[in-house]
Amino acid sequence: MPVTQALLIDGDIILHRFGHANQTKVVWEAGAEASVAVGDPDEALKAVDDFIVGLSTKFRKAEPIICLSGPRNFRYAVLESYKWNRKNLEKPVLFNTIKAHLWKNYVVLMQDVLEGDDLMGIMSTEARGKYIICSIDKDMMQIPGRHYNWSTQRRTMQTVAAANHFFYRQILTGDPGDGYTGIPGCGPVKADKILLGLEGESHENYWGAITEAYTSAGLCEADAVVQARVARILRRGEYNYDTRKVNLWEP
Numbered sequence: 409m410p411v412t413q414a415l416l417i418d419g420d421i422i423l424h425r426f427g428h429a430n431q432t433k434v435v436w437e438a439g440a441e442a443s444v445a446v447g448d449p450d451e452a453l454k455a456v457d458d459f460i461v462g463l464s465t466k467f468r469k470a471e472p473i474i475c476l477s478g479p480r481n482f483r484y485a486v487l488e489s490y491k492w493n494r495k496n497l498e499k500p501v502l503f504n505t506i507k508a509h510l511w512k513n514y515v516v517l518m519q520d521v522l523e524g525d526d527l528m529g530i531m532s533t534e535a536r537g538k539y540i541i542c543s544i545d546k547d548m549m550q551i552p553g554r555h556y557n558w559s560t561q562r563r564t565m566q567t568v569a570a571a572n573h574f575f576y577r578q579i580l581t582g583d584p585g586d587g588y589t590g591i592p593g594c595g596p597v598k599a600d601k602i603l604l605g606l607e608g609e610s611h612e613n614y615w616g617a618i619t620e621a622y623t624s625a626g627l628c629e630a631d632a633v634v635q636a637r638v639a640r641i642l643r644r645g646e647y648n649y650d651t652r653k654v655n656l657w658e659p
Contacts, residue, residue: 415463415556416528418543419474419516423507426456427500452502453509460514463542463558470540473531474516475524476507482521482654483638490638491587521652526642533644547583550575550641569608576614577603578639579632580621588638591625615659633659 430452460472483490500506510516517527525543529551532539541548544559552571555564566574580599582590594602602621606614622632640646640657647654 413467414471414473414539415467416531416539416541417460417463417472417474418524418528418541418545418548419476419510420524421544422456422459422474422510423476423503424500426452426459426506427502429455431501449502449505452506456506456509457513463556466556467540472514473539474510474514475527475531476510476516476518477523477525478518478520480520481523483523486656487588487634487638489587519647519649519652521654522642522647526647529641529643530647547578547586547639547641550578550639551643572611572614573603573607575636575640576606576618579618579636582635583639586638588635590635590639591621591627594621594625611659629659633657 430449460474464470464472481490517531518524519527522530525545525547528539528541528543528548532541532551532553536553540554540556541551542556542558544557548555549564549566550571552566552568555566556562557564577596577599578590580590580594580602581596582588582594590599602617603614606617618632619629622628636659637657642654645655646657
């Protein structure tokens with residue numbers, strides 16, 4: 409029997425995208441500004457519904473599953489600086505309104521210690537071929553399988569080799585937007601040189617190149633492990649739903 413198709417949709421992006429799109433700055437008095445929602449909140453919720461239905465329609469009315477991040481991300485315990493730069497950012501005014509709407513009207517999944525990205529990664533690798541990951545987050549390219557980027561409208565079939573390569577590359581480059589650095593000063597060009605010719609190779613070959621690069625930069629293997637653990641989007645077997653424990657990545 410054919411596998412029933414479903415969409416794993418990055419709900420965190422929906423909350424912020426449609427929240428910010430439906431608020432503006434208004435001046436209450438000279439020199440003072442406050443961010444408030446404009447128009448009827450129903451307009452924002454209609455836009456959310458239209459967006460989700462539109463995604464579903466693109467894939468023959470596939471079931472939409474919204475994946476949201478939990479409040480206690482396990483990565484905070486691995487690296488204190490993880491997403492430190494976002495902690496003081498204000499949420500959109502309609503953030504909670506949209507979130508409540510999603511919970512009421514759609515299948516929504518969330519685990520306390522996971523990001524929505526992790527849920528998408530775990531589910532996609534648990535049932536290969538069943539899901540399409542719908543997100544504009546480049547980090548999701550760590551996950552093998554089918555992807556749809558609604559911003560570029562690009563459909564990608566990510567191989568296991570390409571997904572693994574992307575993960576190892578992020579250990580080197582880090583992600584300043586997420587508050588982890590990798591090897592300071594190691595951008596994509598340098599990382600590609602370090603990993604040149606390794607796509608599809610064994611983990612041992614990758615890890616040897618990575619630890620050598622870390623050592624050359626005055627760091628150590630333990631530093632690389634920490635960066636890998638926060639960079640890693642979880643896959644099948646890396647989270648226990650019963651104990652709610654993450655199996656941290658090991659080299």
